[in-house]
Amino acid sequence: MNALARNPADRVVVVGGGVAGLATALRLAPRPVTLVSAEPLGLGTATGWAQGGIAAALGADDAPELHVADTLAAGAGLSERDVALRVAAAGPGLIAWLVALGVPFDRGAGGALALGLEAAHCRRRIVRSGGDATGARVLEGLVRAVQAAPSVEVVAARVTDLLRDGNGAVAGVVCERDGAGFRIPARAVVLATGGVGALYAATTNPRGATGRGLALAARAGATLRDMEFVQFHPTAIAAGADPMPLATEALRGEGARLVDEQGAPVMAGVDGGDLAPRDVVARGIFQALARGRTVFLDTREALGDRVAARFPTVAALCARVGIDPARQAIPVRPAAHYHMGGVKVDARGASSVPGLYACGEVASTGLHGANRLASNSLLEALAFAGFIADGLEAAPAGPVHPAGPSARAEIDHAALRALMEARVGVVRDAAGIREAVARLAPVAETNDAALTALLVARSALGRQESRGAHWRSDFGGQQAPRHSEITLGALAETLPAAEALS
Ligand SMILES: Cc1cc2nc3c(=O)[nH]c(=O)nc-3n(C[C@H](O)[C@H](O)[C@H](O)COP(=O)(O)OP(=O)(O)OC[C@H]3O[C@@H](n4cnc5c(N)ncnc54)[C@H](O)[C@@H]3O)c2cc1C
Structure with a gap:
């Protein structure tokens, strides 16, 4: 009997087939999970391309507190210590979990895990597989485990909307496959849809990394945090x-x-x-x-x-x-390359909207702050998969309706990528960002990629300082550290002013 037939009222929908989605689906076992992925498992993920490795304080000379110190230093004042400590402390156990799933990490002559050194880490703590093929090997191991898990059903489809019940809680997804739409009701939805790199002309991310999960969350009313921080x-x-x-x-x-x-x-x-x-x-x-x-x-x-x-x-x-x-x-x-910002989540991965969770690059957990420490993102996804599974509670789904108008109008994607590259790129200033905001605003209502790009641009306009990955040529100094937060409602209120400035 498959997961859908066994207990539909208890089902959790996980959206995304990268490390975050696969690990969350496995951690939720034996609860029934429907994992929805836009591409066949194993394809179209940033996870499969990770070259460096996974950071974990495993060495005799290392400790989670040292890993925390490096994470906070990289985060430029915006990483949260308690989050960093929980994630760093989980690291060694998560590597053991992956080993038990059969991920063949590189080992030294005595058989112990080989630990690599990366920039801004004070100790050797990077666990690798196949030299620079860590992501591919981790993905293979997780996909194998998901395919063998009786509690997980995999659906190949693109999620285009979130469903909400009468109380406003997220209660399922609307999917599209081969031009046909269908709904999957659920008691909770975990977004694990990855990053935003494909909004830029020059990117290392897969083509699908247009931040659609962020637009879905925003349209459902979720708070997004630190969206301006793109590494x-x-x-x-x-x-x-x-x-x-x-x-x-x-x-x-x-x-x-x-x-x-x-x-x-x-x-x-x-x-x-x-x-x-x-x-x-x-x-x-x-x-x-x-x-x-x-x-x-x-x-x-x-x-x-x-x-x-x-x-x-x-x-x-x-x-x-x-x-x-x-x-x-x-x-x-x-x-x-990497988006530090995302759906603001708490210690159990829950967003500001009941029933909606986020894991992996789409989430803003407070770990990375203004800049991600190398090899901390696979670790964060693995850690929060467990935190979500441990903390997930949700009301059974009642009658549902889509969260917002479906946002699938066609836009010139190449022009959007060129705009983001030129105006909201490595070095930014108010005039350029305002131009981006003014050009994105008219199309954001009907297109998810444009909405996500607009949320990044609007947040970048608001941060009048240079911090971490956000570099403003017109604001070299720094203000007191603070997170930025944005919702769809708050964005709409600022737009007329921003457009008038363009
Ligand atoms: C080249 C490269 C090298 C990297 N190296 C490292 C490294 O060494 N160490 C490290 O820690 N991090 C590294 N990173 C970052 C890390 O790989 C990612 O942050 C991490 O893999 C993100 O995992 P994820 O599961 O959140 O997203 P992804 O792995 O990108 O998966 C996203 C999934 O969501 C699906 N999806 C998206 N939208 C929808 C939708 N609407 N409906 C259905 N499905 C959807 C996609 O198809 C995909 O399956 C690297 C990134 C890149 C690009």
């Missing part, structure tokens, strides 16, 4: 592919250097040089490109022929775009 990875491979393949930061950790077309170091004179924090390097490269230089990541001297064995994923991605990193420098540029 740009400094070294996406600039060789014509879209999405852009990633050249992991670990390459610079192994001595690869950022140089221009003359071979001159790009990060010369900047504190930390090539190993400066991610946002600093992204801005350094952005400014070099703006001055007409071309930027390369040169692995030839540091790694030479070893690059293929040490970084097989990067070597394969380079080969696909005709680059041999053992002989040629890799052209790179910053690209939208």
